[in-house]
Amino acid sequence: MTKPLFPAFDGLITLSRREGVDIRPTLLRVLTDLYVQAKSHSGDEERQFVELASRLIDQVDDATRAAVKARLAIYPATPAQIMQKLGLLPADEGRRIPLAREIPAPPAASAPPRLPTDAELRMSANMAMQPKDAAEIHDMFFRATASERALILHNLAQTPLKAAPRIPTARATRAIQTLEWAAYAEDTESFTLELGESLILPSRVAAQIVDDAGGEALAVAARALDMPSPNFQRILLFFKPEIGTSVNTVYRLSRLYDRLSDRSALVMLAAWRGSTLAVTRAKYQSSLYDGERQRARSGASQPRPAVQPGAIPPMRTGTGGSER
Numbered sequence: 001m002t003k004p005l006f007p008a009f010d011g012l013i014t015l016s017r018r019e020g021v022d023i024r025p026t027l028l029r030v031l032t033d034l035y036v037q038a039k040s041h042s043g044d045e046e047r048q049f050v051e052l053a054s055r056l057i058d059q060v061d062d063a064t065r066a067a068v069k070a071r072l073a074i075y076p077a078t079p080a081q082i083m084q085k086l087g088l089l090p091a092d093e094g095r096r097i098p099l100a101r102e103i104p105a106p107p108a109a110s111a112p113p114r115l116p117t118d119a120e121l122r123m124s125a126n127m128a129m130q131p132k133d134a135a136e137i138h139d140m141f142f143r144a145t146a147s148e149r150a151l152i153l154h155n156l157a158q159t160p161l162k163a164a165p166r167i168p169t170a171r172a173t174r175a176i177q178t179l180e181w182a183a184y185a186e187d188t189e190s191f192t193l194e195l196g197e198s199l200i201l202p203s204r205v206a207a208q209i210v211d212d213a214g215g216e217a218l219a220v221a222a223r224a225l226d227m228p229s230p231n232f233q234r235i236l237l238f239f240k241p242e243i244g245t246s247v248n249t250v251y252r253l254s255r256l257y258d259r260l261s262d263r264s265a266l267v268m269l270a271a272w273r274g275s276t277l278a279v280t281r282a283k284y285q286s287s288l289y290d291g292e293r294q295r296a297r298s299g300a301s302q303p304r305p306a307v308q309p310g311a312i313p314p315m316r317t318g319t320g321g322s323e324r
Contacts, residue, residue: 022160024059025061025064026158029068030155031052031053031056032053032068034147036075041077054085069088134275137275138272141217142208142212146214153268154264156264157267163267167224172225175194176228176231178190180235199225199269199272204276205276209272220264220265220268220269221269223265229254232257
């Protein structure tokens with residue numbers, strides 16, 4: 001069986017086929033960014049990229065298609081099928097650097113672009129995630145590698161998904177102080193409890209964020225609290241010894257934290273919260289369904305009593321017909 005080129009994005013591929021949350025532009029951007037990071041690819045990797053990108057190019061908006069086209073136009077190993085689909089042509093034989101077609105001149109008197117209505121603006125800014133979709137984004141993030149997580153967080157800022165509301169300033173300030181104290185004392189239990197309460201997360205998700213070995217989840221949680229960068233670095237050094245002892249890891253996470261936008265962190269926070277509803281529904285739905293089926297089956301198989309409630313029982317008589 002061929003190993004998938006992008007194993008961490010199976011959830012996004014499934015999510016892109018659903019109605020209500022259009023993740024296809026984000027998926028195409030992430031796939032393209034991952035593909036151009038390597039100088040060359042094997043035949044299987046090129047085939048998988050062509051298969052995924054060809055299907056998504058026809059389904060995304062013009063802005064996303066133009067951004068992907070610009071990235072692939074300067075990449076020397078762009079597959080020929082994708083070049084043809086995007087309208088790119090090779091410069092000459094033996095040279096793989098594609099050149100874009102000439103952009104036609106705009107018309108002399110073009111009509112002004114139509115401005116979106118208030119309803120369209122509200123819809124684009126309030127596209128809430130369904131619980132199952134949130135659970136898939138949650139799982140996809142924790143399965144991804146460090147570089148893939150950085151791309152996911154970068155592209156979340158451009159999605160129309162509804163972000164979680166900001167944590168009140170007074171509550172966030174108190175939480176930052178408590179988290180620092182717990183980090184200095186290496187009190188994992190208090191740290192996890194405060195993180196879950198301040199971000200309104202269940203204990204299961206808060207523990208998963210704290211136990212995450214990569215540290216990117218902790219960076220997202222800290223950004224959702226609007227934690228200053230020096231405070232976040234001190235927490236990395238004292239609370240996570242496996243991270244604090246590695247200069248490269250601390251530098252990588254600090255750079256990720258400085259580049260992480262508030263919107264990306266709040267969208268991921270909304271996904272973490274929504275994933276809890278999906279887990280709860282999956283936990284109880286099957287048992288409730290089986291319980292109803294069992295009750296219906298037992299009710300149907302129960303024998304009907306010979307004497308109905310409220311009926312007068314028959315009088316027993318002896319052999320001679322006298323009543324007893």
